[in-house]
Amino acid sequence: MAIDVGSEGVRQAGLGRVAAAAFVGTAIEYYDFFLYGMAAALVFGREFFPVLGAASALLAALSVYAVAFVARPVGAVLFGHFGDRVGRKAVLVVSLLMMGLSTAAVGLLPGYAHWGIWSPVALVVLRFCQGLGLGGEWGGAALLLAEYAPPGRRGRYAGFLQLGPSAGSVLATTVFLVLSAGLRESAFSSWGWRLPFLGSLLLVVVGLFVRLRISETPVFAVCAAEVEERPAVPVLEVLRDHWRPVLLGSGALSFGYALFYLSNTYALAYTTGELGVDRTLMLSLQLLAAPSGALAVWLSAGWSDRWGRRRTVLLGTVLAAGWSLAVFPLLESLRASLMLLALLGSSALLGVLLGPMGAFLPELFPTRVRYTGAALTYNLGGVVGGATAPLLATRITETYGTATPVGWYLAVLGVASASCLCALPETCGADLTVDRPAGAGRRGAPVVSGDPAT
Numbered sequence: 001m002a003i004d005v006g007s008e009g010v011r012q013a014g015l016g017r018v019a020a021a022a023f024v025g026t027a028i029e030y031y032d033f034f035l036y037g038m039a040a041a042l043v044f045g046r047e048f049f050p051v052l053g054a055a056s057a058l059l060a061a062l063s064v065y066a067v068a069f070v071a072r073p074v075g076a077v078l079f080g081h082f083g084d085r086v087g088r089k090a091v092l093v094v095s096l097l098m099m100g101l102s103t104a105a106v107g108l109l110p111g112y113a114h115w116g117i118w119s120p121v122a123l124v125v126l127r128f129c130q131g132l133g134l135g136g137e138w139g140g141a142a143l144l145l146a147e148y149a150p151p152g153r154r155g156r157y158a159g160f161l162q163l164g165p166s167a168g169s170v171l172a173t174t175v176f177l178v179l180s181a182g183l184r185e186s187a188f189s190s191w192g193w194r195l196p197f198l199g200s201l202l203l204v205v206v207g208l209f210v211r212l213r214i215s216e217t218p219v220f221a222v223c224a225a226e227v228e229e230r231p232a233v234p235v236l237e238v239l240r241d242h243w244r245p246v247l248l249g250s251g252a253l254s255f256g257y258a259l260f261y262l263s264n265t266y267a268l269a270y271t272t273g274e275l276g277v278d279r280t281l282m283l284s285l286q287l288l289a290a291p292s293g294a295l296a297v298w299l300s301a302g303w304s305d306r307w308g309r310r311r312t313v314l315l316g317t318v319l320a321a322g323w324s325l326a327v328f329p330l331l332e333s334l335r336a337s338l339m340l341l342a343l344l345g346s347s348a349l350l351g352v353l354l355g356p357m358g359a360f361l362p363e364l365f366p367t368r369v370r371y372t373g374a375a376l377t378y379n380l381g382g383v384v385g386g387a388t389a390p391l392l393a394t395r396i397t398e399t400y401g402t403a404t405p406v407g408w409y410l411a412v413l414g415v416a417s418a419s420c421l422c423a424l425p426e427t428c429g430a431d432l433t434v435d436r437p438a439g440a441g442r443r444g445a446p447v448v449s450g451d452p453a454t
Contacts, residue, residue, distance in 0.1 A: 018148050019160040021210045022141040025096055026164025027171065028203045029137045032103035033068070033130060034172040035196050037261070039106075040065045041269035042176075042279060043193045047111045048120045055398060058269055062390045064124055065265070068131030069387030072379035075135020077235045080372030083140050084234040088147075088371065092140040093211055099133030100204030102126045107197025139361075139375025144214070146362035147370075151429050152305060158358030159301025166294040166351070169264070170287065172196065177283040234372040238365070245364040246377045251420035252313065253381025255413045256353050258389035259320055262406060263327055263346035266390045270403055271331055271339070281336065289343035296351025304356035308428045313360065314421045316353030321414025323349055328403040363427035370432075385413065 036044075044064070045057030052060055075095070083091040106126050112119045141161050149157035175196040183192040231237045238246060264286060271277040296316075304312040323345050330342035357378070365373030393406045 015148050015157070018144050018214050019157055021214045022144050023160045023164050023167070024210045025092060025207045026137060026141050026161055027167035028200075028207045029096065029099045029134055030165040030168030031171045031203065032099050032168075032200050033134050034169050034264075035103065035176075035200075036065060036068070036106070036127065036130065037265035038172060038176050038268065038283075039193055039197075041265055042180075042272065043189060044123075046189070047193075048123055050112050054273070055394075058273065059391070059394050060120075062265075062269075062394060064120070064127050066387035066391060067124055067127045068134065069379075069382045071128045071131025072135035072382050073376055075132035076139060076375035076379045077135075077372065078132065079136025080139060080369075080375045081234055083136070083143070083371035083375075084231065084369055088140050088143050089211070089214060091136055091371075092144070093208065095133045095136035095140065096204060096207050096211065097133075099130055099137065100200050100207070102129035102133065103197050103200040107194040107200075135379050136375065138378050139371050142358045142362050142374055142378075143371055146359055147367075147432055149359075151431060154359045154363075155304035155309065155356050155428070156302045159298050159355055161358040162297045162301060162351075162355050163294055165354075166290060166297060170290045170294075173283055173287045173290065175199070177280065177287060180283060181280050231368055234369045235376070238369050238373045238376060242365055242369065242373055245424065246373060246380065248420045248424050249361055249364060249377035250380035250384065252317070252417050252424065253357065253378060254385035255317060255321065255410070255417035256350060256357075257382050257385030258410060258413055259324065259346060259350050259385075261386050262389050262393055262410060263343060263350075266393045266406075267327075267331060267343070269390075270393075270397065274397070275332065275334060277334065277339075282339075285336065285340050285343055288340060289347045292344050293347035293351040296348045297355040298351075300352045300355030301358070304359065304428060308426045309356040309360035309363070310421055310424055310426045312356050313353050314418060316349055316351075316355075317414055317418045317421060320346070320349035320353060321411050321418065324410035324414060325407045327410070328407050332403065360427060363430040363432065364424070367432065389413075 040061040041058075044061040045052075045054065048064075049057040049060040079091045079095055103126075106123065109115075109122055109126065110119055115122070138161075141164070142158065145157045145161055146154055176193075179192045179195060180188060268282055268286065271282050272279050300312050300316065327342045327346055330338045333339065361374040361377055362370055364377070389410075392409060393403065396405050396409065397403045
């Protein structure tokens with residue numbers, strides 16, 4: 001069924017503002033999310049789990065880190081339900097508030113020395129709330145851009161969304177680096193690490209100002225006017241009629257998640273904790289590597305409009321799977337130049353495979369369940385790759401005494417993700433005003449208006 005959304009001028013009205021809203025909001029949400037990863041690697045083990053040994057405390061902190069990944073699919077279903085029935089804009093405002101307030105509360109949370117067992121319990125609850133908020137964030141922001149942008153430039157505009165995680169990572173790393181370099185160890189460990197979490201409140205105010213000024217997408221506005229086009233329970237329809245792209249899409253994303261969190265959060269914990277690398281040096285190297293990822297995101301998002309989404313993501317996945325074998329040997333060299341090379345390569349190749357995803361996933365689903373489908377796919381990939389990878393890496397390193405075998409785990413996961421990509425259809429040029437029947441699209445063929453597959 002085709003949805004009439006009016007003239008091209010109407011579709012593109014306010015597109016720049018929408019792109020800014022998607023970028024700013026996503027950057028803020030990922031800043032909040034990445035803060036925990038850095039604090040878990042540097043502080044949370046001794047702050048909230050001091051009765052455990054060093055290795056067990058790190059594992060406990062990373063386990064709480066994984067809680068948010070379990071919460072993210074729940075957030076995708078919850079926010080996706082209202083996003084598909086009520087609208088994209090309102091849901092994005094709520095997700096931003098939930099994420100920001102939960103992050104600020106972590107900065108106020110007393111440590112184990114003051115609250116005992118209730119301190120880590122409260123940390124788990126707040127981390128779960130963070131996951132809920134982020135679970136609803138990405139899908140809604142992706143849809144804002146996908147449903148506004150013209151088909152021939154959808155990948156390029158989706159690149160603004162995928163720059164958000166890079167910007168959030170840079171901001172979080174910069175804040176931690178400044179505090180780490182400017183404060184004594186005792187001050188940083190007792191109260192300095194709390195400042196970035198409390199600062200999230202200021203960022204939320206900025207994000208709300210930007211997001212409250214945008215309008216609902218034209219595609220959803222027209223779809224919502226058709227009562228029969230609004231599913232009663234979107235997630236049931238997604239699981240019944242669109243389970244294949246959900247499973248394959250999440251499998252395709254899992255490697256990207258694992259590569260990111262192993263080359264950032266786990267690498268920070270491993271190098272500073274096990275290898276004795278100075279914390280300030282490691283944060284500096286991560287900060288220097290981050291721009292390469294942002295540049296790769298921007299380039300690959302544009303490439304996907306010309307070469308295709310699947311082809312571009314597959315290229316990044318295959319190259320990154322091979323690079324995975326070199327990452328930890330380079331880090332274990334303890335030479336700053338080689339360690340930087342490891343992080344630069346990981347960041348750049350990760351950007352290539354993630355850049356087109358802001359357009360790719362929304363194009364896999366029809367308007368009536370697009371929010372739920374895209375958000376659930378994106379966040380299930382996080383459970384497989386992001387939640388389990390740091391935990392498995394910690395166990396692997398404990399068993400073998402080196403992190404080099406972690407690279408082989410990453411490479412195998414990369415091959416699995418590439419296989420999932422090969423089973424997905426090409427979606428470049430898809431007409432999002434056409435609600436395709438479930439399962440439409442030939443493997444390897446573009447899903448475009450007028451294509452027999454639609």
